[in-house]
Amino acid sequence: MNLKKVLSPETISLSLSGSTKEEVIEEMVGLLMKSGRIKDLKDRDAAIKAVMDREHKMSTGMQNGIAIPHGKTDVVASLVAALGVKKEGIDFGALDGKPSIIFVMTISPDNRTGPHIQFLAEVSRHLNDVRIRERILQAASPDEVIEALSG
Amino acid sequence: MTNIEQTATALTTAVVEGAAIIAEEYSSEMGPLMLRFIFQLGVIIISARLGGFLLKKILKLPGVLGELVTGMLIGPYALGSLSIPGWGSLFPLPMTAVPVSPELYAIATLASIVLLFLSGLETDLATFLRYSVVGSAVGIGGVIVSFVLGDLCAIFFHVADSFMSPAALFMGTISTATSVGITARILSEKRKMDSPEGVTILAGAVLDDVIGIIVLAIVVGMSKVAQASGVVNWHHILVIALKALTFWVVCTALGLLLARRVTQLLKLFKSAELIASLAFGLALLLAGLSEKAGLAMIIGAYIMGLSLSRTDLVQLIQHELQGLYNALIPVFFCVMGMLVDFRAMSGVVVFGFIYSIVAILSKLVGCGVPAWLMKFSFRGAMRVGIGMVPRGEVALIVAGIGLSTGTIQPDVFGVAIMMTMITTVIAPPLLVKSFEGGSSLRAGAEKNQESLKTISLDFPSTDLAEFMMVRIANAFRSEEFYVYRVTHDINTFQVRKDDMTFSITHEGSSISMTTHEKHEHVLRLVVLEELLALEDLFQSLKSLKENALGVQLLNGLFDKDRGQ
Missing domain, CATH: 3.30.160.110 (Sirohaem synthase, central domain)
Known part of the structure; x- marks a missing residue:
C-alpha cells in the first residue's frame, strides 16, 4: 500500500490544538474536509460519528503515545487518512494509560473492499520504531513526516 | 474386375463421397487415429484412477503407484497388445523410441508441464529462506551424493563407460530429484510439518528441486550435443552448463522481479478462472522457450511456477487448475508405466535392486549426515534422510526424456521406474516408524522458530x-x-x-x-x-426483542387448519 497516495501534506497537522479526544478527532476530520476529501458538513458529522462510535467500543490509543482512531462510513469512496501531532499529549484512554501524542486517522468506505485495516497496521508498525517517532516529532514540515514514514 | 470387386469399389466410392465433408477437416488417417486415441485415453483414465484407488484403499500405498502399475498392466507390452477382434490391439507398439503413440505421449508431456508448474508454485521460498542453512546443507548433500552414486551405478553395470557419458549422467539425474509430496502428506497427517525435521525436509526439498532442475538442464543439453556429434568435450560441457545456468538465472530473476507486475496485470481481469488460464498459458510458453533454448520443457514450467510462488495468486491458480491436474496426472503416471518393457527387464532386475538401494542410501547419507553435523540427533538426522528418499514425477519425466531421445535404453528406463516405485513404497512406513520416540535435536541446539x-x-x-x-x-x-x-x-x-x-x-x-x-x-x-x-x-x-421473529415463525405453523 502506497502511503504517499493516501497521506498528503494538507492532511497532516504538526500542532493540533484540541485537548480532548473529541476535539482532536473533530480537528482531524476538519483536515480531511479542508483538503476536499470530505465534501460537506453533513458528511463531516457522519465521519466524526463513525470514528467516535469505534472509540466507544474500545479506545484506539496504543502504547508509545500512538493512537489510530478510525471509522467506516460511506461518505468516502476510498480510504482517506490524516495525521496529527500533539506534543504535550492528551488523554486518549490508551492501553498503557499514558498520553497519546501521534494520531493517525483513517476513514474507509463501509461497503467496499480494500486494504483499509492493513494500511493502519502498516503505519502502526512503522510508528513502533522509536527512530521514526522521533523524526515525526522533530519534523518541521508535513513533507518531513511523509518522508519519515516512507523511508 | 469381379462383381464383388465392383460392388466393393462402388461402396467405397459412396462412403468416400459421403464422408467428403468430414474428410475436408480430417485426412483419411486422422479419423481412426483420433478414434483410437480417445478410446485409449478413456481406458487410461478409468483404469488408472481405479488402480490408484484400489492400491490406496486396500494396500494403503500411495495412489500414484497404482497408476504406474495399471500402466504396466494395460500397456503395449502386456494387455494392451492383445488383439480386439475386428479392431487390432488398443495400444499397438509404434516403431519409435517411445512405445506409445505421439498423441498419448503429448498428453503425458502436457501433464508433466502441469505437474512442474504446480510444483514450482508450491515452492515455499519463505520457509526455505528461514531454514536456509540446514536446509541448504541437506539439499546440496542429497543432490551431490545421489547424483554421483547414481552415475557410478550406471558405470558399474556397464550401462555407460565413463562418468561423463550421457547415459550415466541421466542415471545420476534420475536418482537426484526427491518428490517431497509423499513425505509432506505423512508429515501433515502426523502433525509434524512444523517440527524441526519437518521444516528442514521441506526446505531441503526446495533446494533439491532447484538444483535437480539445473542439473537436468545441463544434462539434457549435454546429451543433445553428444547425440548430434558423438562426443562431448570439456569445452562443450562448459558452454552448455553456462547456457543452462544463464537461462535458469535470467528467467528466474526476471520471473521473480516481474511477478508482482504480472500478478497485477492478471488481476485486472477479475475472473479467477481467466487469471489461472492465462498464468497456465504463460507456463506453457516458457516451457516451449526453454525447450527451444536446448533445455527441457519442465524447466520453463517450473520457473514460471517458482516466479508466481511468492504472489498471492498461488492458491487461486492451484484451485482453478485442480480439475486439469486430476484429469491429467493419472494419465501421466499411467503412460509412464506403459513405457516399461518387461522383455527388456529380465536382464536388469539385479541392477534395478542395487540402483534402488543406492538411491535410498544416498539420500540417507547425503541428507542425514549434514543434518546430523548441524544440529540434529542421530534419530532426527535419520528422519530427515528418510523424508528425502521418495522419488517421483521428476525422476519419471527425466527417464522419459532419456528414453525418448534414445539416451537411455528401455531396460535402463525400467530400472528407473523400479527405483521410483521401491523408494515410494519403502519411505512412508519407514518415516512413520522413525517418528516414534523422542526429540530430534541434539542437546543444546535451540529451536529455530524465532520469527513465527x-x-x-x-x-x-x-x-x-x-x-x-x-x-x-x-x-x-x-x-x-x-x-x-x-x-x-x-x-x-x-x-x-x-x-x-x-x-x-x-x-x-x-x-x-x-x-x-x-x-x-x-x-x-x-x-x-x-x-x-x-x-x-x-x-x-x-433489538430483536422478545423473540418477535420466533413468534412470527411459529404463528405461520399453526394459524391455519390444514387437511379436511
Whole structure:
C-alpha cells in the first residue's frame, strides 16, 4: 500500500490544538474536509460519528503515545487518512494509560473492499520504531513526516 | 474386375463421397487415429484412477503407484497388445523410441508441464529462506551424493563407460530429484510439518528441486550435443552448463522481479478462472522457450511456477487448475508405466535392486549426515534422510526424456521406474516408524522458530469459535486477501496477500493464528476489528426483542387448519 497516495501534506497537522479526544478527532476530520476529501458538513458529522462510535467500543490509543482512531462510513469512496501531532499529549484512554501524542486517522468506505485495516497496521508498525517517532516529532514540515514514514 | 470387386469399389466410392465433408477437416488417417486415441485415453483414465484407488484403499500405498502399475498392466507390452477382434490391439507398439503413440505421449508431456508448474508454485521460498542453512546443507548433500552414486551405478553395470557419458549422467539425474509430496502428506497427517525435521525436509526439498532442475538442464543439453556429434568435450560441457545456468538465472530473476507486475496485470481481469488460464498459458510458453533454448520443457514450467510462488495468486491458480491436474496426472503416471518393457527387464532386475538401494542410501547419507553435523540427533538426522528418499514425477519425466531421445535404453528406463516405485513404497512406513520416540535435536541446539508468532484466542463455546472463524475469513476477504481452506484439514484457513501469509486454525473453542512477526500487526488489527464488530451484532440481536421473529415463525405453523 502506497502511503504517499493516501497521506498528503494538507492532511497532516504538526500542532493540533484540541485537548480532548473529541476535539482532536473533530480537528482531524476538519483536515480531511479542508483538503476536499470530505465534501460537506453533513458528511463531516457522519465521519466524526463513525470514528467516535469505534472509540466507544474500545479506545484506539496504543502504547508509545500512538493512537489510530478510525471509522467506516460511506461518505468516502476510498480510504482517506490524516495525521496529527500533539506534543504535550492528551488523554486518549490508551492501553498503557499514558498520553497519546501521534494520531493517525483513517476513514474507509463501509461497503467496499480494500486494504483499509492493513494500511493502519502498516503505519502502526512503522510508528513502533522509536527512530521514526522521533523524526515525526522533530519534523518541521508535513513533507518531513511523509518522508519519515516512507523511508 | 469381379462383381464383388465392383460392388466393393462402388461402396467405397459412396462412403468416400459421403464422408467428403468430414474428410475436408480430417485426412483419411486422422479419423481412426483420433478414434483410437480417445478410446485409449478413456481406458487410461478409468483404469488408472481405479488402480490408484484400489492400491490406496486396500494396500494403503500411495495412489500414484497404482497408476504406474495399471500402466504396466494395460500397456503395449502386456494387455494392451492383445488383439480386439475386428479392431487390432488398443495400444499397438509404434516403431519409435517411445512405445506409445505421439498423441498419448503429448498428453503425458502436457501433464508433466502441469505437474512442474504446480510444483514450482508450491515452492515455499519463505520457509526455505528461514531454514536456509540446514536446509541448504541437506539439499546440496542429497543432490551431490545421489547424483554421483547414481552415475557410478550406471558405470558399474556397464550401462555407460565413463562418468561423463550421457547415459550415466541421466542415471545420476534420475536418482537426484526427491518428490517431497509423499513425505509432506505423512508429515501433515502426523502433525509434524512444523517440527524441526519437518521444516528442514521441506526446505531441503526446495533446494533439491532447484538444483535437480539445473542439473537436468545441463544434462539434457549435454546429451543433445553428444547425440548430434558423438562426443562431448570439456569445452562443450562448459558452454552448455553456462547456457543452462544463464537461462535458469535470467528467467528466474526476471520471473521473480516481474511477478508482482504480472500478478497485477492478471488481476485486472477479475475472473479467477481467466487469471489461472492465462498464468497456465504463460507456463506453457516458457516451457516451449526453454525447450527451444536446448533445455527441457519442465524447466520453463517450473520457473514460471517458482516466479508466481511468492504472489498471492498461488492458491487461486492451484484451485482453478485442480480439475486439469486430476484429469491429467493419472494419465501421466499411467503412460509412464506403459513405457516399461518387461522383455527388456529380465536382464536388469539385479541392477534395478542395487540402483534402488543406492538411491535410498544416498539420500540417507547425503541428507542425514549434514543434518546430523548441524544440529540434529542421530534419530532426527535419520528422519530427515528418510523424508528425502521418495522419488517421483521428476525422476519419471527425466527417464522419459532419456528414453525418448534414445539416451537411455528401455531396460535402463525400467530400472528407473523400479527405483521410483521401491523408494515410494519403502519411505512412508519407514518415516512413520522413525517418528516414534523422542526429540530430534541434539542437546543444546535451540529451536529455530524465532520469527513465527502464534496468537491464541479462547472463546466461551465451540459454536462461537466456529462463527468467528467465518467472520475472520470474511474480514480478510474484505481487506482483499485470498482466503482458502486447506483441503486436507478443513479447520484451517490460509490467508494470503503478496508476501503475507496467515494460517488460522480452529480447534474446539479456541482459534489460533500463526504468522511471521513482520505481519503480526495486520493480523492483530483485522481480528480485533472483527471482535469489536461482534458487539454490534449482539446489540442488534438484543433489538430483536422478545423473540418477535420466533413468534412470527411459529404463528405461520399453526394459524391455519390444514387437511379436511
